[in-house]
Amino acid sequence: MSQGEQAQSRATGSLAAVLLVGILLQFAGCSPPPDPVTCTDGTSNCTVTNTYGSFTDRTICHAANVVYPSTEQELVAAVAAAASAKRKMKVATKHSHSGPKLACPGGSQGTIISTARLNRTVRIDAERQLITVESGMVLRDLIQAAAAAGLSLPHSPYWYGLTIGGLLATGAHGSGLWGKGGAVHEYVVGLRIVTPAPACHGFAMVRELGADHPDLDAAKVSLGVLGVVSQVTLALQPLFKRSVTFVRRNDSDFTARVAEWGRLHEFADMIWLPQHGSVIYRQDDRVDVATPGNGLSDLALFRSNPTALLVRARAAEERLQENGTDIARCAAEQEGATRQLPALGFTNDGVSFTGYPIVGYQHRMQASGSCIDGPEDDLLSSCAWDPRIRGTFLYNSGFSVPLSKVSAFVADMQRLRDLKPAAFCALLRAGVVLRYVKASSAYLGKPEDSVDVDIIFYRSHNEGMPRAHADVVDEIEQMALGKYGGLPHWGKNRSFAFDGVITRYPKAHKFLKVKNMYDPDGLFSSEWTDQVLGVNGTPNIIKKRCAIEGLCVCSDDLHCAPEQGYFCRPGKVYTKARVCSSTEDY
Numbered sequence: 001m002s003q004g005e006q007a008q009s010r011a012t013g014s015l016a017a018v019l020l021v022g023i024l025l026q027f028a029g030c031s032p033p034p035d036p037v038t039c040t041d042g043t044s045n046c047t048v049t050n051t052y053g054s055f056t057d058r059t060i061c062h063a064a065n066v067v068y069p070s071t072e073q074e075l076v077a078a079v080a081a082a083a084s085a086k087r088k089m090k091v092a093t094k095h096s097h098s099g100p101k102l103a104c105p106g107g108s109q110g111t112i113i114s115t116a117r118l119n120r121t122v123r124i125d126a127e128r129q130l131i132t133v134e135s136g137m138v139l140r141d142l143i144q145a146a147a148a149a150g151l152s153l154p155h156s157p158y159w160y161g162l163t164i165g166g167l168l169a170t171g172a173h174g175s176g177l178w179g180k181g182g183a184v185h186e187y188v189v190g191l192r193i194v195t196p197a198p199a200c201h202g203f204a205m206v207r208e209l210g211a212d213h214p215d216l217d218a219a220k221v222s223l224g225v226l227g228v229v230s231q232v233t234l235a236l237q238p239l240f241k242r243s244v245t246f247v248r249r250n251d252s253d254f255t256a257r258v259a260e261w262g263r264l265h266e267f268a269d270m271i272w273l274p275q276h277g278s279v280i281y282r283q284d285d286r287v288d289v290a291t292p293g294n295g296l297s298d299l300a301l302f303r304s305n306p307t308a309l310l311v312r313a314r315a316a317e318e319r320l321q322e323n324g325t326d327i328a329r330c331a332a333e334q335e336g337a338t339r340q341l342p343a344l345g346f347t348n349d350g351v352s353f354t355g356y357p358i359v360g361y362q363h364r365m366q367a368s369g370s371c372i373d374g375p376e377d378d379l380l381s382s383c384a385w386d387p388r389i390r391g392t393f394l395y396n397s398g399f400s401v402p403l404s405k406v407s408a409f410v411a412d413m414q415r416l417r418d419l420k421p422a423a424f425c426a427l428l429r430a431g432v433v434l435r436y437v438k439a440s441s442a443y444l445g446k447p448e449d450s451v452d453v454d455i456i457f458y459r460s461h462n463e464g465m466p467r468a469h470a471d472v473v474d475e476i477e478q479m480a481l482g483k484y485g486g487l488p489h490w491g492k493n494r495s496f497a498f499d500g501v502i503t504r505y506p507k508a509h510k511f512l513k514v515k516n517m518y519d520p521d522g523l524f525s526s527e528w529t530d531q532v533l534g535v536n537g538t539p540n541i542i543k544k545r546c547a548i549e550g551l552c553v554c555s556d557d558l559h560c561a562p563e564q565g566y567f568c569r570p571g572k573v574y575t576k577a578r579v580c581s582s583t584e585d586y
């Protein structure tokens with residue numbers, strides 16, 4: 001073996017170890033994620049970041065102070081204090097998972113209102129199947145509280161570390177086309193929101209929005225710009241059981257199946273593995289509660305991992321990205337794939353996977369996130385993306401494509417894959433996840449039935465450092481947004497995706513009207529929300545290497561990395577795209 005080959009084979013070995021991560025090990029310990037808010041002086045002179053720490057250095061955001069109300073009364077006082085001083089404010093949550101800088105108050109002297117202590121169940125009405133919770137409650141606790149009363153939230157994100165206030169604000173969802181569909185905001189039947197008010201009303205007021213209140217369609221998905229949601233009431237269903245089978249199939253008929261699968265199964269979703277030419281279909285339906293089974297979702301991605309392994313894996317991945325070859329990258333990916341946990345980490349009884357179908361109660365099957373559950377263990381283990389260790393660092397692009405166009409979109413992605421299959425080994429992670437979301441009455445919800453697409457991909461710690469085959473994801477994103485009328489997930493994505501997006505929401509003007517009524521001085525608005533809501537400026541930042549970071553679509557080679565052989569070129573399938581292509585690729 002030459003020296004280079006040896007290095008590569010080492011890298012391959014460790015990368016396989018990474019993909020093993022959380023896979024063979026069932027880790028008891030775990031350090032829960034850090035608080036996103038840090039202050040140098042008690043509760044003053046603060047910064048806020050997200051759970052990945054990806055606001056740090058380049059885009060850290062500052063605030064004058066933080067408050068931790070633990071009752072609605074304290075919340076009203078906090079909003080009044082900031083409003084009377086005409087200070088900007090914004091909610092931060094227990095872990096703050098949004099990618100975009102949604103949690104930053106405008107300017108650098110605002111107030112952060114943390115919902116970390118607004119985490120209680122207010123009331124459960126078992127007869128009417130309603131639950132009212134405080135907005136900072138973590139999804140895990142909400143699901144458990146509902147189940148304890150014999151009730152289920154029918155759909156939710158798959159990761160239970162999110163808060164109800166945060167996930168609603170960004171339109172977060174699970175997957176489903178039946179009934180009201182996969183988005184959580186469809187199940188909201190009331191909320192209480194604290195907004196600024198005129199001085200004669202004490203600078204802050206609580207607005208109660210019942211099921212028939214027209215403003216509920218603004219407040220359900222609000223990007224946090226209307227005020228602070230204090231409490232949320234959700235319509236639940238009697239606790240039910242689900243039966244899940246993951247069916248892996250050749251992707252040759254994927255274009256035909258992608259639009260249909262969601263009609264066949266209530267909780268259907270799909271993971272496309274372009275590099276393997278296959279699709280994992282989630283065949284997932286409600287079954288009678290008498291059906292035996294005590295299945296549990298404990299997705300490998302969301303389990304706790306030994307820090308040492310995460311760090312080693314990241315180092316290997318960096319070597320492969322920067323200095324590896326396609327052959328080495330694909331070999332590493334292949335090796336990892338063969339060692340994946342069966343059933344993505346679902347088990348039949350909470351311990352092991354013994355075969356399909358996996359039958360279990362909704363509250364055990366709908367979401368997971370065991371890496372936030374364990375006691376503090378001094379970072380011996382953690383969630384893979386914990387910013388305190390040099391572990392996983394990723395981009396997560398999320399966007400929806402109208403259901404009526406998803407077959408054509410998938411066909412285009414397959415064409416791109418067929419042109420250069422090896423490039424898709426750079427999409428190492430979880431494949432392309434596709435989930436169903438229904439058209440919503442929420443002004444910033446999906447205007448039509450859609451498929452939400454999630455792609456997780458490598459991100460360098462060095463700003464402007466190109467990814468191997470960066471052009472592939474760039475082209476897919478631009479194709480979805482530009483050719484198929486796609487919409488970025490409010491809580492995910494890269495900046496350029498939000499440019500002009502508000503014009504594709506037919507009810508945006510209604511949303512802005514409510515915003516002007518609730519918060520006429522824009523105290524809950526920030527530079528970022530003004531940009532994405534089309535109030536002021538654009539989320540695009542044009543500078544050297546901006547396209548590498550997703551801050552712009554390139555229009556000049558300088559927006560890529562010409563010194564490293566990445567130039568601005570048309571897309572290969574969607575030729576209107578402008579992507580950073582390596583000279584090796586054309």
Ligand SMILES: Cc1cc2nc3c(=O)[nH]c(=O)nc-3n(C[C@H](O)[C@H](O)[C@H](O)COP(=O)(O)OP(=O)(O)OC[C@H]3O[C@@H](n4cnc5c(N)ncnc54)[C@H](O)[C@@H]3O)c2cc1C
Pocket residue numbers: 051090091092093094095096097098099102103115135136156157158159161162163164165166167168169170171172173174223224225227228229230491492
């Ligand atoms: C590991 C992981 C898994 C994920 N899985 C999914 C998934 O399965 N499906 C999906 O759709 N998304 C998913 N997401 C994305 C996630 O849904 C969004 O990023 C979500 O907004 C984060 O919720 P949060 O509680 O962390 O809120 P934050 O990110 O802290 O806040 C989001 C926004 O809401 C505002 N806000 C929060 N609470 C309130 C309140 N009480 N009143 C007013 N404004 C408020 C904040 O100010 C901010 O503007 C995932 C993200 C991660 C990191």
Ligand SMILES: *[C@@H]1O[C@H](CO)[C@@H](O)[C@H](O)[C@H]1NC(C)=O
Pocket residue numbers: 040041045047
């Ligand atoms: C505020 O915090 C920053 C670091 O974020 C620090 O450099 C600065 O000295 C602090 N200022 C005061 C007044 O404490």
Ligand SMILES: *[C@@H]1O[C@H](CO)[C@@H](O)[C@H](O)[C@H]1NC(C)=O
Pocket residue numbers: 116117118119141
């Ligand atoms: C709610 O928050 C308080 C204060 O942060 C904490 O002590 C308590 O354990 C939390 N409750 C739950 C159910 O997480």
Ligand SMILES: *[C@@H]1O[C@H](CO)[C@@H](O)[C@H](O)[C@H]1NC(C)=O
Pocket residue numbers: 250251252276277278
């Ligand atoms: C999928 O099916 C097509 C056509 O039937 C075939 O050419 C291809 O080799 C198959 N792919 C895999 C990964 O089995």
Ligand SMILES: *[C@@H]1O[C@H](CO)[C@@H](O)[C@H](O)[C@H]1NC(C)=O
Pocket residue numbers: 318319322323
């Ligand atoms: C890639 O190779 C260069 C040149 O040998 C080296 O400086 C760099 O550190 C390597 N990158 C990684 C992540 O190993």
Ligand SMILES: CC(=O)N[C@H]1CO[C@H](CO)[C@@H](O)[C@@H]1O
Pocket residue numbers: 054055059098099100394395396397492493494495496549550551
């Ligand atoms: C989660 C995520 O990928 N967030 C990123 C979205 O895009 C901007 C800029 O492109 C990044 O700064 C975020 O970290």
